[in-house]
Amino acid sequence: MTIDFRLPDLGEGLPEAELVQWLVAEGDTVALNQTIAEVETAKAIVELPSPHAGVVTSLHAAAGDVVEVGAVLISFDIAGEEPTAPGAETASRATAEPSAEENRAQPNLVGYGAAPRGSARPQRRARGQMRPAVGVDTAVLEAAPHDVIHTPEPIEALRERPRSTPPVRKLAKELGVDLALVQPSGATGLITRADVESYAARVTPTEPTVVPALAPRSEGERTTRIPIRGVRKHTADAMVRSAFTAPHVTTFVTVDVTATSELIASLRSDRALEGHRIGIMAVAAKAVCLALGRHPSLNSRWDAEAGEIVQHHYVNLGIAAATERGLVVPNITDAQSMTLVELADEIGRLAEVARAGRTAPSAMSGGTFSITNVGVFGVDAGTPILNPGEAGILALGAVRRQPWEHRGEIALRDIMTLSLSFDHRLVDGEQGAKFLREVGEILREPGRAMLLG
Structure with missing residues (x-):
């Protein structure tokens, strides 16, 4: 049948x-x-x-x-x-x-058995746009024209196609490694980054894995058209919807975070915390959770249909992660109940999963507040756009060592600018300013967190 x-x-x-x-x-x-x-x-x-x-x-x-x-x-x-x-x-x-x-016995995947939606057929790429042959990784075709690729496989070869994640395939391409020649080390049969790196280290110059490259572009080709789909399309739709639905206001504060820098250095040198990467993002996440408990308007949602403001008594903290496929914002569920170490571990896990392109859709819904770290790109400040349904988003700027007034004198200190965007339907300017000031004070004096309930 x-x-x-x-x-x-x-x-x-x-x-x-x-x-x-x-x-x-x-x-x-x-x-x-x-x-x-x-x-x-x-x-x-x-x-x-x-x-x-x-x-x-x-x-x-x-x-x-x-x-x-x-x-x-x-x-x-x-x-x-x-x-x-x-x-x-x-x-x-x-x-x-x-x-x-x-x-x-059905696999636990949402929507199995979905009803047909008309007679729609799979959409085809625009005329003139390259289609990958069977067996060719689509990520490869988006590479520069002189990058090496693997030649197309006949359909019979798909039965033996090596299994790996997109980042591993990208690494293999960069190292000129043919994944078909790599033996997976694990029991699952999945080729890992370590497998690729180990193989690349063993290959000698007499065993080249480079295969023919794509033909160079013609001199008259001055533009490249990239389909708007996937994460990029979702992000664009969400940001446009947010920008034209919620009235955004952004406010800034520049603070001395030297004490936080010293705290992070101390924790990283503690052998009891070996293996836990505690950074400025984790400390800021903890500060946000503490401050949201005292400023509930920043942890709320505008329900237009019900004509109500919904205040959350929990924090699902969105962590913006830049990936090769675009920006994703997975959530830390019930972040308000986590310790600093737990927050650091969860931030690291979410970032790793996001970079591998494996973030589940359910992990990116239900957020109540978000944090984005623009400082990792060397940027001092920005005006972040709210995630739809959230009242606020905090951007962390770069930590810079610069002259600053300290105890009546000028000294070199670690300085950071915080940017808070909020929905002015839910948050008044005074509420936004007080919340941002409190987050800044915690980063300026991490010991202040001991005073907050």
Whole structure:
């Protein structure tokens, strides 16, 4: 019996996803929950597990296609069932439903079994735009024209396609390593960064892994067109919606954070905290959580439909992370209950997952306040745009060593500028200023946190 699998809703009602790569080919026998493909939503790269055990009969999209939720993605012949009779394929696909036993074994992924959304077919790239051949990593085709790439694989080779994450594939390309030659060290069969680096260190000049490069651009080609999709599209839509919905106000304060710098240095030298990377972001996160408890207007939401202001008694703290795919803002759930060390660990974990493109859509919803660190780019201040549904966002500027008045004298001190943007429907100027001043005072004198309840 032939059964179609339709692209499920991968979270938050996202209407579509781009197929990054197939991990199976037509004719393959797959097991229940085996990863069959990678798709990129507006927020993350998601691995799709197989909802059935059987034989792949048809792939209905190619790498690079944008597929709508509810559109047929792949078809299976279910193991142990009689093949569909000729001429009855369409009917069997329309009526076939998994058994109760199969339903109980379905992978835990939002939207499996999504209803069809019309007769929409996968969208194709614009005419004249390059489409990757089967087996070619789409990230490679976005590289400079003289970068080396792997030659296209025949579809049969997809069955042996090495499994790795996008950052690892990028590293392999930079080092000129063919992933097909790398042996994964772990039991999962996933090639890691360490595997690639170890292989690159062993390869001698007589064992080149460089393969033919793309043809150079013609002299008359003066522009490059990049499709607006994925994280970039989601970020743009969210920022435009925020800018034209919430009246933004940004206020600034410059503070002496030398005491915080000294605290961080002391904690990093403490052997009991070895392995915990506590930095300015973690201390600022703790300061924000403390200050929000005393200034609830900054931790609230404007509910236009109900005509109410919703004040949160918890803090889901958004941490802005710049990735190769764009800006993502995963949340630390119930950050107000975490210690400084716990916050530091969670910030590091969220950043690592975001850089790998594996942040779950659910991790980027339900935020109540956000922090962004523009100082890592050498910037002193900025006017951050609110995440939709949040009342405030704090930007941390660069910490600079400069002359500053200290105890009646001029001394070299660590100085930082804080920028707070807030929704003026929810937060008055006085409330915003007092909140920002309190965060600044905690960073100026971290011991003040002991006085706050």
